Amino acid sequence: MKDMTRATFLKLTAAAIGMTVLISVVMVNIDWLGMDGSTEKDPIVTLLNVMIVLSALVFSIVMVMMIYAIWKYRAKPGDESDGEPIHGNTRLEIVWTVIPTLIVVFAGVYSTIVLNDIEAEASNQMRVDVTAQQFAWRFDYPEQGVSSTELHVPVGTQLELHLNALDVVHSFWVPEWAIKRDLVPGSDLPGGDEIDNVVRVTPDVEGSYQVVCTELCGWGHATMRAAAVVESQKEFDAWAADQAKIPEGNVSTGAAGGQGAGIYDNQVTE
Ligand SMILES: [Cu+2]
CATH class of the missing domain: 1.10.287 (Helix Hairpins)
Known part of the structure; x- marks a missing residue:
C-alpha cells in the first residue's frame, strides 16, 4: 500500500x-x-x-x-524467499x-x-387461519365460518394470515406476493404466542396463483401446493356463500387445488 x-x-x-x-x-x-x-x-x-x-x-x-x-x-521466477513480515496498519x-x-x-x-x-395494519383486513400438514394445506375463514383447501381472497384486502402446522415445520409462500413465512407446530398451544405466526399481505392483482411449501418437510414436500385465487369481492362473497353450504367436516378440495392432499394419506407421520 x-x-x-x-x-x-x-x-x-x-x-x-x-x-x-x-x-x-x-x-x-x-x-x-x-x-x-x-x-x-x-x-x-x-x-x-x-x-x-x-x-x-x-x-x-x-x-x-x-x-x-x-x-x-507476485514472486519473481526463482524467488524462494519468505514474504516480508508485515504487522499492522492502523x-x-x-x-x-x-x-x-x-x-x-x-x-x-x-x-x-x-x-x-x-406489516402495518390496514383498515380493511380479513383473517385466514392457514394450517399446514404433511402434505396439504387448509384454510379456515373465521369471519365467514368456512373452510377450504383452496385459498380464495378478495383483491385489495389485507390478509391477516395466522399460520400453524400440525406436524413439522412448513413454509407459506406465494411467489408473486413476495411474502414467505414458516408455519411452526405449536403456534396454537399454550406459550405458542411467543411464535410470531401472523403475516400480512395484500394481493392486488386478480388471478390464479399457487401456495407453495418452501420448507423441505418430507417425501411429499414437492407436491405440497394449493391453489390461491385472487378475485373481486363479489366473486369471493359468492364463493364463501357456496362453501358455507358444504356440510361441516367435509372440506371441499375444489377443482384445481390441493394436489398434495390425499396423495400421501398413508404416509407415516413422524
Ligand atoms: Cu410442507
Whole structure:
C-alpha cells in the first residue's frame, strides 16, 4: 500500500466503481421475484435492488484489490524467499472496520423501515387461519365460518394470515406476493404466542396463483401446493356463500387445488 501512487489508487477506484456498475446493471435487471401480485412486492424489490448494489460494491472492492495484489506482488521466477513480515496498519484497519459497519447499519435500518411499512395494519383486513400438514394445506375463514383447501381472497384486502402446522415445520409462500413465512407446530398451544405466526399481505392483482411449501418437510414436500385465487369481492362473497353450504367436516378440495392432499394419506407421520 505504501508504494501505491495516487494514479494507481485512482485507477483501482475507477475499476471497482466500473465493476460495481456493471454487476449492478446486470443483476438489478434480472426479474428475481417474477410478476407483481401484492402491494408489498414493490418495496421488497426496491430493498433487494439496494442490497444487490451494496453487495456488488463490496464484492468489486475485494476483487479489484485481490487481483491487483496478486499481480503486483507476485514472486519473481526463482524467488524462494519468505514474504516480508508485515504487522499492522492502523489507518487501513480503521477504514475496513468503519465502512462495513456503516453498510450493515444502513442495511439494518432500511430493512426495518421497509418491514414496518409492509406489516402495518390496514383498515380493511380479513383473517385466514392457514394450517399446514404433511402434505396439504387448509384454510379456515373465521369471519365467514368456512373452510377450504383452496385459498380464495378478495383483491385489495389485507390478509391477516395466522399460520400453524400440525406436524413439522412448513413454509407459506406465494411467489408473486413476495411474502414467505414458516408455519411452526405449536403456534396454537399454550406459550405458542411467543411464535410470531401472523403475516400480512395484500394481493392486488386478480388471478390464479399457487401456495407453495418452501420448507423441505418430507417425501411429499414437492407436491405440497394449493391453489390461491385472487378475485373481486363479489366473486369471493359468492364463493364463501357456496362453501358455507358444504356440510361441516367435509372440506371441499375444489377443482384445481390441493394436489398434495390425499396423495400421501398413508404416509407415516413422524
Ligand atoms: Cu410442507
